[in-house]
Amino acid sequence: MDPRLLLAVVFSLILTETESKRGGLKRGTRAQVLGFDWKNCGDPDDPAVLKTLSVAPDPISIPGLLTAAASGATSVELCAPLSLNVTLEKEVAGFWVKIPCLDDLGSCHYVNVCDLLDQLIPPGQDCPEPLHSYGLPCRCPIKAGSYSLPQSDFDLPEVELPYWLTNGHYRAQGVLGKDGKELGCLKVALSLHSV
Template identity: 75%
Template sequence: MEQRLLLAVLLSLTVTAIQAKRDGKRLVCVQSVQVLRFEWENCGKPEAPAVLKTLSVAPDPITIPGALSAEASGATAVLLDSPLALNVTLEKEVAGFWVKIPCVEELGSCHYEDACELLEQLIPPGQDCPEPLHSYGLPCQCPFKAGSYALPKSDFFVPELELPYWLTNGHYRAQGVLGKEGSELGCIKVALALHSG
């Protein structure tokens, strides 16, 4: 992404960075990235057991590296444990049309067998969750017990990013669908614009 619920929203970008580093793909170290017009919505079925209820992120634009504040709440009616399939669809606006970015070497619009493994790459097992998750008793690794989760308004510092060469300036939208054993657990859509310097 990171802080647990914020990670859920920024997961597609984080997954891209993790896979690129792991697979030795070409990354561009950007001095500054601005995230503008960040929007999100649930796209799951009404009976979906996992839902992000609220999310607010400020300022607009968000400058990376830099400070941001976020608050969020969500709930799951079922235990979320490994393996949790994650289907990501990533699109970029090109000349007024939305173009699906294909999955190439695990980057772009891809299917990931287990989102729990991705979380373990960010925060190894046995390591404490980062602040302020630790202080609020929020989990950052699987399993996530059934129940409600809330992150009060909190301030974060987002460090400098290394991005794949193709993920720089432009308007993007992403959809992430979480599932298990063929059943959809939840879905979220994110839209934003990136401007790198």
Template identity: 70%
Template sequence: MRNIVIFAVTLSMLAVGVFTDRQHNWKRINKVKVSGFAWKNCGKPDAAAVLKTLSVSPDPISIPGELTASASGSTSVELLAPLSVNVTLEMEVAGFWVKIPCMDRLGSCHYADACDILNQLIPPGQDCPEPLHTYGLPCHCPFKPGSYALPESDFFLPFMDVPSWLTNGEYRLQGVMGGGGEELGCLKVALALHSE
């Protein structure tokens, strides 16, 4: 489950640009409201990595602001580097879903190794951030097989910079996690963004 929680959080952060380098066409926003957050598994019935529960509140989520989340899930295989993630990001435009291409490492992109992204965010040897540390959940590959749970926990979401093309609207995101040439899990996320 710990890897599924990280997968879900990684997908959501990729959706709003947390893991990308700040580029010249990015802008600072004072406040973002994320509403209508929903998720579902989209993998095969026998997928190795499955998110069983994910709850986030409040709705809408304010950035910057507090977020409360809990999750549970399982993996039947060890997840090792390289752990690829293929992301498809779409925005609703005039009633149609339009695929957003990969720009500034954000959008419908292929990430060759999510394990490397985690290592960039939290250098190996450094303690995992709270509340993962408190509950003994790792934040680096490899992730061992098993069932895991993150109890209801509070997080602070800081100010962020976003690409200038990321605008208010309805978004949906699909992430497919793979390793060893096989699909290990798939997750769909839907949300609406409103920035000030």
């Protein structure tokens, strides 16, 4: 599994857990994610690349079951501090509008994703399934090498989305970096609809 994807998945879990504890996200909302698409957006020589990613079904129901498989590689060890710059945009009247960083969600700069991973999964604790079963890392450092997540099922819980994350078309870009150098870049596009 590509370390950026792993960081993105775990980082999303961190944000969900953090917001749930703060009361920003509440259980009870049903939503669908449609038209999920992704691509690498970095330089061809970036050390971290996502090679494959498949998710099903389309639409993805929240709550519901998500089936995913992924592969990727990093030619360098990913260790603290790892920065992550996220740009989140929503399509409004045919134009893409940047969503500001609100309560650590949106277009935000995260100084050290490794610290966030440690908060979610404390050092010494096993990685959650199915990462643990496949020997995939869930915290820093992530050694250089190739990673693969075979087709696996994930249960997506019910959550109430923040008030500003409403129905519509979204695109996000995440740039992973260290010491001012880009390690990788990933773009994701999707549509979100409450049901």
